[in-house]
Amino acid sequence: MSDFFTMASLVFVVGSGIRLATPFLLAALGETIGQRSGVLNLGVEGVMLLGAFGAYYTILETKTPVLGVLVGIGVGLVMGVVYGLVTVSLRAEQGISGIGIFLFGLGMSDLLFQKQVGTPLPIRGFDDWHIPLLSEIPKVGEMFFQHSVLVYLAFVLVPVVAFLINRTTFGLNIRAVGENPAAADSLGVSVARVRYGTIILANLLAGLAGAVLAIELGIFQQNLTSGQGFIAVALVYFGAWRPTGVMAGALLFGLVSATVLQWKTLGIVSGAASSITAMAPAVLTIVALVIITRTVGQPSALTKPFDRGS
Amino acid sequence: MTTPTPLLRLDGITKRFPGVLANDSVDFDVQAGEIHALLGENGAGKSTLMKILYGLYNQDEGQVFLAGEPADITRPSDAIQAGLAMIHQHFMLVPTLSVAENVALGLADSGFLVDTSSVADRISELSTQYGLAVDPESNVWQLAVGERQRVEIIKALYRDCRLLILDEPTAVLTPQEVEELFVILRRMADDSRGLIFISHKLDEVLALADRITVLRDGRVVGETKPEATSKEELARMMVGRPVQLTPDKKPSQQGRVRLAIEGLQVEGDRGRRAVNNFSIDVRGGEIVGIAGVSGNGQRELAEALAGLRPVTGGRILLDDTEVTGSTPREVRGAGLAYVPEERMRDGVVGEFTVAENLVLVDHNAEPYCRRGVLRMRNIAERAVTLVERFNVKTPTIDTITRSLSGGNIQKLILARELSAEPTVLVASQPTRGVDIGAAEYIHRRLVEERDRGTAILVISEDLDEILTLADRVAVMFEGRLMAVRDRAAVRVEEIGLLMAGSGA
Numbered sequence A: 001m002s003d004f005f006t007m008a009s010l011v012f013v014v015g016s017g018i019r020l021a022t023p024f025l026l027a028a029l030g031e032t033i034g035q036r037s038g039v040l041n042l043g044v045e046g047v048m049l050l051g052a053f054g055a056y057y058t059i060l061e062t063k064t065p066v067l068g069v070l071v072g073i074g075v076g077l078v079m080g081v082v083y084g085l086v087t088v089s090l091r092a093e094q095g096i097s098g099i100g101i102f103l104f105g106l107g108m109s110d111l112l113f114q115k116q117v118g119t120p121l122p123i124r125g126f127d128d129w130h131i132p133l134l135s136e137i138p139k140v141g142e143m144f145f146q147h148s149v150l151v152y153l154a155f156v157l158v159p160v161v162a163f164l165i166n167r168t169t170f171g172l173n174i175r176a177v178g179e180n181p182a183a184a185d186s187l188g189v190s191v192a193r194v195r196y197g198t199i200i201l202a203n204l205l206a207g208l209a210g211a212v213l214a215i216e217l218g219i220f221q222q223n224l225t226s227g228q229g230f231i232a233v234a235l236v237y238f239g240a241w242r243p244t245g246v247m248a249g250a251l252l253f254g255l256v257s258a259t260v261l262q263w264k265t266l267g268i269v270s271g272a273a274s275s276i277t278a279m280a281p282a283v284l285t286i287v288a289l290v291i292i293t294r295t296v297g298q299p300s301a302l303t304k305p306f307d308r309g310s
Numbered sequence B: 001m002t003t004p005t006p007l008l009r010l011d012g013i014t015k016r017f018p019g020v021l022a023n024d025s026v027d028f029d030v031q032a033g034e035i036h037a038l039l040g041e042n043g044a045g046k047s048t049l050m051k052i053l054y055g056l057y058n059q060d061e062g063q064v065f066l067a068g069e070p071a072d073i074t075r076p077s078d079a080i081q082a083g084l085a086m087i088h089q090h091f092m093l094v095p096t097l098s099v100a101e102n103v104a105l106g107l108a109d110s111g112f113l114v115d116t117s118s119v120a121d122r123i124s125e126l127s128t129q130y131g132l133a134v135d136p137e138s139n140v141w142q143l144a145v146g147e148r149q150r151v152e153i154i155k156a157l158y159r160d161c162r163l164l165i166l167d168e169p170t171a172v173l174t175p176q177e178v179e180e181l182f183v184i185l186r187r188m189a190d191d192s193r194g195l196i197f198i199s200h201k202l203d204e205v206l207a208l209a210d211r212i213t214v215l216r217d218g219r220v221v222g223e224t225k226p227e228a229t230s231k232e233e234l235a236r237m238m239v240g241r242p243v244q245l246t247p248d249k250k251p252s253q254q255g256r257v258r259l260a261i262e263g264l265q266v267e268g269d270r271g272r273r274a275v276n277n278f279s280i281d282v283r284g285g286e287i288v289g290i291a292g293v294s295g296n297g298q299r300e301l302a303e304a305l306a307g308l309r310p311v312t313g314g315r316i317l318l319d320d321t322e323v324t325g326s327t328p329r330e331v332r333g334a335g336l337a338y339v340p341e342e343r344m345r346d347g348v349v350g351e352f353t354v355a356e357n358l359v360l361v362d363h364n365a366e367p368y369c370r371r372g373v374l375r376m377r378n379i380a381e382r383a384v385t386l387v388e389r390f391n392v393k394t395p396t397i398d399t400i401t402r403s404l405s406g407g408n409i410q411k412l413i414l415a416r417e418l419s420a421e422p423t424v425l426v427a428s429q430p431t432r433g434v435d436i437g438a439a440e441y442i443h444r445r446l447v448e449e450r451d452r453g454t455a456i457l458v459i460s461e462d463l464d465e466i467l468t469l470a471d472r473v474a475v476m477f478e479g480r481l482m483a484v485r486d487r488a489a490v491r492v493e494e495i496g497l498l499m500a501g502s503g504a
Helices: A007-036 A044-062 A065-089 A094-116 A140-144 A149-167 A169-179 A181-186 A191-217 A228-238 A243-266 A271-278 A280-295 B046-053 B076-081 B099-104 B116-130 B145-158 B175-190 B202-208 B231-239 B298-305 B328-333 B343-347 B354-362 B376-389 B406-419 B436-451 B463-469 B492-499
Strands: B008-017 B020-030 B035-040 B061-066 B069-071 B084-087 B163-167 B194-199 B211-216 B219-224 B257-267 B273-283 B287-291 B311-318 B336-339 B424-428 B455-459 B472-477 B480-486
Touching (some): A007 A044, A007 A140, A007 A149, A007 A169, A007 A228, A007 A243, A044 A065, A044 A191, A065 A094, A065 A191, A149 A191, A169 A181, A169 A191, A169 B099, A191 A228, A228 A243, A243 A271, A243 A280, A271 A280, B008 B046, B020 B035, B020 B046, B020 B061, B020 B194, B020 B219, B035 B046, B035 B175, B035 B202, B035 B231, B046 B194, B076 B084, B099 B145, B116 B145, B116 B175, B145 B175, B175 B194, B175 B202, B175 B492, B211 B231, B231 B436, B257 B298, B273 B298, B273 B455, B287 B436, B298 B311, B298 B336, B298 B424, B298 B455, B328 B336, B336 B406, B343 B406, B354 B376, B354 B406, B376 B406, B406 B436, B424 B436, B436 B455, B455 B463, B472 B492, B480 B492
Parallel strands (some): B035 B194, B035 B211, B084 B163, B273 B480, B287 B455, B287 B472, B336 B424, B424 B455
Antiparallel strands (some): B008 B020, B008 B061, B211 B219, B257 B273, B472 B480
């Protein structure tokens, strides 16, 4: 245990915690936008898998990480349009539709992987970008300022998304549609258009999250995300539908995961015990959810399709 | 003198829904500077007509003309652009947003960023100009009902609407707030705007309108002016037959206390105290009416009495038996019957048949059930009797309850509850959303039940209903009992002030 409480260990845990938090953060930020407009997307996991495969395969073929990222985003966009069609235009039940998207993504990404690649070959992503000056601060620099550009991007998106939701006209429409779609409709705001917008943004970020995961791991395999998309959905509740709250949740989750990882590496836990500790982040999330959802109200129109006639 | 071109003219509007002709070739017009009341029962087609005008529905036939020009309004945004605004019965506000944000929502000239501060400035100007006190920075959920309505009016003024539609705007207001609203509406008309005032309240229509059009079964049955008509005539036009607006009532023969509420404390849905140290007695043979603006603890009080909501303090006694904290079945067993305010949620199972709903309370006892098996013949017999005795208009007793009108569902509930021959009846909003004919019947039935010796507690947001029925009037505000007055000693102004929390 004493090995754990060293400076080197702490630097590792914080550094990799931030790295591990990134896909959660991206997916959860997208999901936040969606849920604020009243759309629950349980398909995040599936879209992440498709985005991950898209990015992986593109980079494998072209050796160009930027293209991989763009393909991941593109896959998210397509899935967003599909989810919009199903839940907004056709008013299908959101929970079930999301599970459908998840299963589709799970199966399709594996099928494509088996057909196109077969054996997992590693890919090379972005080099870490050491931010000038900041990265040279001892310890702190190592923890915070020696990451891939994708990590910085995710954290920069936190204030961007907060600004979008709280200060822009589109954000006002999002909040109104998520709380009282009939009121927005009566003022000439198109509920469908707003929700299509948020769904596409949410899926786009989920696709990006998947791409980031594949690029950071440098690999793809069946069910690469192993539930991260679902955790991202939970983090939105955890963060009480606020980007900063979501970021806190993602960081907490990343740090706990990194800690568990470190314990395993140091042999503090092993075997069955390590499997049990691996559950720690999930358990923590559930506990936090129980506490938080009691105190904070979710968007009133969450999961409710809007139909003017009713 | 030639009549000027009306601001709005509806020409032969027809709207069909599956199985219903909601609007049948309706003609209607509004002049600038005029308040035109649209009067009719629930289901007469008033709301449908206005939703067509506002682009929420599209008509099957007919044409809308604005300032003489044909206008195609297929979406609310078309209506807004044409200078229309609508204040809906259920406010179209987003509770989690501020007043300014609610007003800014959907503004056509809004850029990428929301400029709430300039919106707030303009709101303040309008507030002063029209006497609409409201703070642009407060969040809507914190506002009282009357304030919320002012926000709705400001939304309309902000968009400089030429034509304002108000759908039952007084339903949730105190008498004083109604008066204030009328002053503001008159001021808006004086600015040569046109106003359409939808209501089923005869007094208000007579007090406010310049012109009155009455709708029945989707058709215009008459147009008149307030000075040329009377309450009775309007009621007759609405219903299609003479109506007795107030039931004949003998002086009440009060017996002993049947229901005693002592220092009752009940929590609301969000854990806040909804009923606070509330005490009242109801005697056999009297109707006590509880007046108050919606959301002041009435629902929680009724639910606590029916055993549906935990009591956190105080006692409830039914004929000297304490029933505090008892289950709904125990409370019923002790002689209480309950007509809930949300009839489709708490009163009936919409998908059940009339017969099934009528037996719901007794379905597990003889003679309707033996050894866990329902005895359909007895259930059917009882249903036939009750349907006839309570004048429930239903095609058969096997009709799905949801398909009946609100009034008939309410009569069904009343039939079931009164058939238990209760000693105490708690009736919450007994005629809300019910047509005049059914309301008249329900009121008569309640008075008969009183004369039979039952202790009746009527909770209603409709002050007229309370004044019609009650022998004693109690006012509830923020969960507390403000005052109790004998009906004869009631002054409406005082009750109105008490409903707003002052004057105690």
